[in-house]
Amino acid sequence: MDLPFTDRPGRRERQLKRRHNNPLFAWPAWTAEPEELLAAQRADHAELETFRSAFRDLMQRAIELPADAGSEVVLSLKEELERHYEQACGLPEDQSQQKTAIKKLIEVIMRVLHRHSDHDPVALQELSDEAQARAMHFRLLESPLIADLLDPDSPIRAHELLPTLLSSPASEVKAAVELFDAEQLALLIDQGGALISQLHAHGVRSAMAEEGLGLIRERLEQYEPHSLWQDDNLT
Template sequence: MSLIFSSQPGARERHLKRQYQNVLFPQAQREFNEQRLSGARYMDEKEQEEFLQTFHSLLEQVAELKANEGSELMLELKSQLDQNYELCSGLMGEHQSEKDAIIKLVAVIMASIKQSAAGDPEAEHNLQEEELARNTHFQLLQCKRLTNSVLYLFQF
């Protein structure tokens, strides 16, 4: 029996695709039917819906920011945006517009934080290191093979 996998599957379907007729997995995991594949697709779709709800809620929070918000709130929102980028990278389908929006929002938030840290060499250095780490992380998430494996493992 040959199963037809989606062209842009979610994490669960990708994992089933890795298992399908792969001798590195136990026999029970290598053999499965259309029902198991449908279940994985359903869970991937549900995860995508949850992400979109969370993402839109986060966008509303960012839109409601006042000009003089404290660094703590800005850092928390930036952290949530970083997490959303990571989640978005593992979802089924293409979500480049969401990723681009997250990158732009993080850049705006970081510019505000950098402005607040101006004159503090240690803070400026830490922010530069964090930006480098974030950019590297985002680039690694573009590598689908890595994203597929790592994100699936950490979801459960």
Template sequence: MPIQFSQQPGPRERHLQRKYHNSLFPDGNSLDAEQVIQAREQDETELNHFLRYFRDLVQEAVELQPNSESDVILDIKERLDQCYVQCCALPGDHSEIKQAVNKLVQVIMLAVRQGAANDPVALGKLDEEEQARQLHNRLADEVFVADIILPDSPIEQNELVPSLLSESEQAVHTALQLFDAEQLSTIYQEARTLLEDIQQQGHTLPEAQQRLQQIESALANATSQVTLN
């Protein structure tokens, strides 16, 4: 049976698409249609579960009382943030859900800010948290990043480097922002070794070589920042 990938796949099917006939992955040439169908079904099951969970979470947020405990409010806010990342990776277009998450978080944080109105230190921390949340969401809007940071990411630890070498320039640029200088150093060394091994097998992979240079440049920038600090 020939393999046909979805137009808007979920994280599991997308990772199989990333690996398909890709010499950077040891099992890239052994994938079959049944594996793709199974991955697609798992993604659809997760999507349906997510939609039910999100519906219930929205109801919780709507029913929040003005005198609700801060721990309860912040727990809902944290779960909404997790929903943003998850829906970025799930199959289909979920821009409406992302907009709904942002609106609900804004309402929740307005209530939290009102409670901290007389505490400039607390307000400063809230500003920092909001900046971090916005950055996190911008990164998650890149679907490859969403795939990486999912709690149950289909990208295994030993598949991170070949995945980075397989993605587009923009996707890798965004993804590399997840890592510090030490992590980038490890990634670069593993990527260089992998491409050297692949070259010995007779594969050149010019685009992967470009991603390696991109990782090297990100490492140099991160190292210089550490030195300056």
């Protein structure tokens, strides 16, 4: 049954679409009902409306921020902006304008923090390192898979992690495998091999899944430790 999935879904609809009629998640393959899709879309839209309201309030606070605001106030605002950027990456519809506005405000705050550093070389280096880490983090979040994986309320449950990875485009898998450490990658490879063998026993083959497993193996062979994923997400 064809379901009316949207072109720019939110995180709940994205995961529902990944699971729908996909033997990597269950055998026989599970199919979503129209009511389940509608519920996911409504939940994603409700989150979008909440975000829009909070985003307007945050922008107003940033505009009204006094020039002599203390460092704690400025840092708190920056952290809220970063959280809103992360949330925006998982929302439905096009959030590019909101994300651009957040980036610009963060840049303004970073310039303020640079002025407050009093040319302290240690403080300046810390700010530079933070800016580089944030830029990398924001780039990673442009991948819907990573945005969903890193969301505090991720729709990807622990037992769905492997089939989600193996059901994703190669470009997203290449980005996502950077989140895992060597032990986690090895576990994913073992579980992935077993899952693909089980499907073969049912006469089911997936070129995407086999390519994804190959990408996980490549990452383990080239492993450099900088995992962002927590161990309990694989158990």
